[in-house]
Amino acid sequence: MTTPALWVSDLWVTYGTTRAVAGVSFTVAAGQITALVGPNGAGKTSTVEVCTGLRCATSGKVELFGGPPRKLAGRTRIGVMLQIGGLYPTARPLEWLTYLAKLYPDPADPSTLLSNLGIDPKTSVTTRRLSGGEQQRVKLAAALLPKPELLFLDEPTAGLDPAARLDLLGALRRLGAEGTGIILTTHALGDVEEIADDVLVLVGGHLVASGPVVDLIGAGGSTSFRATAGLELGALAGALGSGYQVQENRPGNYLITGPTTPQLLADITNWCAAAGVQATEIRAGGRTLEDIVVEATRNEIAASEIAEAADS
Amino acid sequence: MSTSWARARAHTGWELRLLLRNGEQLLLVFIIPIVLVLALGRTTFVPGGVDAAIPKVLTISILAGCFTSLAIATGFERRSGALRFLATTPLTRANLLTGKAFATAIVTLLSVLVVSLLGIALGWRPAGTWPVAIGIAFLGCLTFAAWGLFLAGTLRAEAVLAVANGVFLALILFGGIIIDPTQLPDALGTVIAFLPSAALAQGLTQALDPNPTDAAQLLKSVLVLTTWAVTGALLARRFFRWE
Numbered sequence: 001m002t003t004p005a006l007w008v009s010d011l012w013v014t015y016g017t018t019r020a021v022a023g024v025s026f027t028v029a030a031g032q033i034t035a036l037v038g039p040n041g042a043g044k045t046s047t048v049e050v051c052t053g054l055r056c057a058t059s060g061k062v063e064l065f066g067g068p069p070r071k072l073a074g075r076t077r078i079g080v081m082l083q084i085g086g087l088y089p090t091a092r093p094l095e096w097l098t099y100l101a102k103l104y105p106d107p108a109d110p111s112t113l114l115s116n117l118g119i120d121p122k123t124s125v126t127t128r129r130l131s132g133g134e135q136q137r138v139k140l141a142a143a144l145l146p147k148p149e150l151l152f153l154d155e156p157t158a159g160l161d162p163a164a165r166l167d168l169l170g171a172l173r174r175l176g177a178e179g180t181g182i183i184l185t186t187h188a189l190g191d192v193e194e195i196a197d198d199v200l201v202l203v204g205g206h207l208v209a210s211g212p213v214v215d216l217i218g219a220g221g222s223t224s225f226r227a228t229a230g231l232e233l234g235a236l237a238g239a240l241g242s243g244y245q246v247q248e249n250r251p252g253n254y255l256i257t258g259p260t261t262p263q264l265l266a267d268i269t270n271w272c273a274a275a276g277v278q279a280t281e282i283r284a285g286g287r288t289l290e291d292i293v294v295e296a297t298r299n300e301i302a303a304s305e306i307a308e309a310a311d312s
Numbered sequence: 313m314s315t316s317w318a319r320a321r322a323h324t325g326w327e328l329r330l331l332l333r334n335g336e337q338l339l340l341v342f343i344i345p346i347v348l349v350l351a352l353g354r355t356t357f358v359p360g361g362v363d364a365a366i367p368k369v370l371t372i373s374i375l376a377g378c379f380t381s382l383a384i385a386t387g388f389e390r391r392s393g394a395l396r397f398l399a400t401t402p403l404t405r406a407n408l409l410t411g412k413a414f415a416t417a418i419v420t421l422l423s424v425l426v427v428s429l430l431g432i433a434l435g436w437r438p439a440g441t442w443p444v445a446i447g448i449a450f451l452g453c454l455t456f457a458a459w460g461l462f463l464a465g466t467l468r469a470e471a472v473l474a475v476a477n478g479v480f481l482a483l484i485l486f487g488g489i490i491i492d493p494t495q496l497p498d499a500l501g502t503v504i505a506f507l508p509s510a511a512l513a514q515g516l517t518q519a520l521d522p523n524p525t526d527a528a529q530l531l532k533s534v535l536v537l538t539t540w541a542v543t544g545a546l547l548a549r550r551f552f553r554w555e
Contacts, residue, residue, distance in 0.1 A: 052400045072402055076314070080400040085393015090330055099329075102322035103402045105314040142397070152400075 003066040004029050005150040005181040006051055011060035013046040013205075020046040022205035023060070028198075030149065031179040033172065035192040035213075037289065038202035039297050044185045045083075045154070047202070051183070052080050052152055064150070076105055079148030081139045083155045083185075089128035093138045094121045097145055104146040113141045118164065132159035140168070150181040157188050169195050189289040193217065201293055203300040209292060217287055223256045223264060224291065225282040227272065239271040240264065249291055260284050319403050323411025324418075331385065331419055340376045340480070341423045345369050349427055353434045358490065366431040367516035368489050373427050374449060375489075375509060377420030379456035380480040382412065386464035387472030396555040413457070420453060439522035444530070448519055451537045452512040458544030459508075465552030483509040511536035 006028040013021040021043040028034045036044045049055035050062055053069035064074035080086075088096060097110035111121040117137040127138055136159045143151060156172075157165045173195050176182055184196060192199055192213065199216055201209040209216060229251040236254070237246045244258035256264070265284060272279045331337050352358045352365035389395045398408065428438065463479075464472050484490060488510020493501040504510050515533030518526060 054396065054399055072404065075400065075402050078400065080397065082393055082397055082400075085391075086397035087392060088330065088389070088394045089392050090334065095329070099322060099326045100401065103314065103319050146401075 002029070003063075005032075005065060006183070007061075007063040007066075008047070008051065009061045011047065011050060011062060012058045013043070013050060013055065014058045019205050021050075021202075024200075024202065024205075024207045025060075026200055026207065026210060028150065028181050028183060030181050031176055032198060033176045033182040033184060033196045034198045034200060035184045035186065035196035036200050036202060037186065037189060037192060037293055039293065041204075042202040043205040044202055048152055048154065048183065048185055052078065076146065077149045078152060079143035079146050079150075080152045081143040081154060081156055083158065086139050086142070087127040087135060090126050092124060092126055093119050093130070093141070094123075096127065096138070097141055100142055100145055106147060107145050108147050110141070110145065113144060114138070117141050118167075133161060133164055136160055137164070148180060150183070151175065152183045152185075154185045155187070156184070157186070157191055165191075189293065193289055199289065201296050203293075203296045204304065206300065208296040208300060213289070216292060217289060222258070222287050222291075223260050223268070223282070223284050224287060225254055225268060225279045226252055227254065227277050227279045228252060231275070231277060235275070236268075236271055240267050249294060253291075255287065255291060314402065316404070316407060319407040320410040320414070323403060323407055324414040327385075327411055327415030328418060331381070331415060334385075337381050337385065340381050341373070341419055342426060344376060345373045345423055345427050346430060348372060349430045349434065352490075353431065353436070362431055362434045362436045364517070366427065366436045367520050368513050369427050369431075370424055370449065370516055371452070371489050371509060371513040372484055373423040374420055374452045374512065375456055375480060375483060377423050378416055378453045379460040380476045381419070381460075382416050382457055383460035383464040383472050383476040386412070386461060387467065387469040387476075390464065390553070390555060391469035393555065399554060416457060417453065424449070438520065440518075440520040442519075445516055445519035448512065448515040448530075448533060448537070451534065451541060452508070452515075455508050455512075455537050455541040455544060458541055458548050461552060462544055462548040465548060465554075483507065489513045505532075506536055508537055508540040511540075 004027040008027070009025050011021055011024045012019075024043070024047060026034070036047065038044055046055065050057045051064065051069055053064075053075060062069055064071075065077055067074055093114055094110055097114065101107035101110055114121045117140060119134060119137055119141065127135060130138065136156065140153075140156060143153065153172075157168060160168060169191060172182060172184075176195070176197070184192065186192060196213050198211065199209075199213050200207055229248070231248070231254065233246045233248060233254075237244060240246070240256065240258075244256055244264070247255050247257075249255045256268070258264070265282065268282065269279065271277075348369045349362075349365065352369065353362035358365050358368065386395075395408075399405075428436075432438070460476070463475060467475060486504070487507045488504045493505040493510050493514075495501070496504060505514070511533040514529055515537065518530045518533070
């Protein structure tokens with residue numbers, strides 16, 4: 001059996017009395033793009049910090065290429081892009097990467113890497129004077145420099161313009177195809193749907209959903225559309241007939257649970273036409289990741305409130 | 313390049329590169345000591361002229377390089393997240409500290425060299441027991457580096473900047489460097505003599521004196537510096553935070 005790039009078993013991280021991660025387990029194989037998603041405070045950063053050796057687990061086991069994450073052997077095989085910081089403000093991009101290249105056994109060429117990411121290697125501008133998007137690209141270059149077998153990316157598309165974002169997603173897809181494992185931590189759930197193979201949904205430190213993206217968003221037999229907020233749900237449900245439940249899971253986003261059929265789509269559009277409602281983004285046979293995360297967050301909050309009520 | 317020594321050497325070069333082109337750091341480590349040599353060596357502000365001034369300015373060079381400059385640079389590395397990122401690379405904590413130690417030592421040595429050459433140009437004739445002077449200077453470096461890292465690893469970067477500069481000025485003016493503790497009122501002089509700055513200045517003065525008169529003072533300097541060095545190292549080890 002091949003050793004996974006990353007193996008996490010029953011990981012717990014606590015800060016004093018605050019529980020950040022509660023019993024999370026997952027694996028990442030070579031060439032697999034795994035997205036770690038969830039609301040703020042879900043435990044994503046703590047999980048990644050343990051996996052990259054920045055923090056010790058309170059309990060549980062994490063293996064990076066079959067060894068502890070803090071071991072040097074693992075650190076030569078990973079690339080990390082932090083969301084906040086990670087650059088020397090007074091350094092120029094090329095000199096920073098040239099220095100970092102001396103730390104790795106077989107680094108990529110810093111000039112080529114910067115050029116490929118749209119940064120002029122000859123620039124004399126220090127990183128603190130670069131734009132937010134340019135700083136992101138220098139950080140990405142630093143993460144790619146070791147030719148990593150496993151890449152940890154925290155909000156890699158933040159601050160990028162649309163064209164640069166598409167370029168980056170394309171580059172990540174290529175890296176995945178070439179065998180680089182990628183752990184992507186992000187709130188940009190559209191990006192996850194576009195490039196991730198697997199998704200892990202963390203809420204309140206718990207892993208509340210996981211699996212292949214296509215399975216997760218295809219599961220549940222649901223259809224959604226967007227329209228003006230506050231539609232009469234009872235009237236819509238009545239028009240769809242029995243076997244369907246309608247909810248407005250976010251303002252203006254309507255989720256219809258039940259079998260997706262051609263008749264259902266016709267009934268939705270007919271009802272909208274009759275009610276003078278302009279429906280957009282009709283999505284048949286699945287939910288968005290955003291639906292899944294929002295629903296999981298609400299369920300977790302409800303469960304916490306019930307537990308607190310029971311305790312008191 | 314990927315052996316432990318190669319990584320430490322790469323980090324030494326990196327630290328030196330950033331340090332030597334940072335205007336504030338150059339001001340601290342080179343310009344201020346040069347100005348002080350000229351000011352103290354060519355005036356009668358310090359009794360004893362240039363011979364008495366050089367050990368004092370050497371103390372200031374060590375204080376500037378190993379304490380103030382190191383603390384400020386490390387504090388801002390923490391704030392920028394650079395240290396946090398480096399912790400995910402093959403650069404180990406030992407590599408990082410070795411690199412910092414060598415870079416700090418090289419810069420301080422350069423500063424000491426500049427001060428000494430300028431002193432010689434002004435008529436200072438180095439004498440005394442050089443191995444003892446080098447030993448005391450090394451102990452002073454360790455002491456101030458430990459306290460610099462303790463400061464940098466515990467406070468916010470802005471606070472490090474303010475405290476490191478404040479302590480630097482306070483020790484120069486009131487820490488037994490410019491004004492000899494023996495010239496102060498008894499109680500105050502006794503307290504100040506136990507500061508690391510006073511101990512280093514006194515120790516270097518005795519070690520570089522062609523006719524040392526007070527061997528007990530030399531021993532006292534070594535003991536005081538050692539106590540401060542051990543305390544600073546223990547505190548830095550216990551409380552230093554990398555992010």
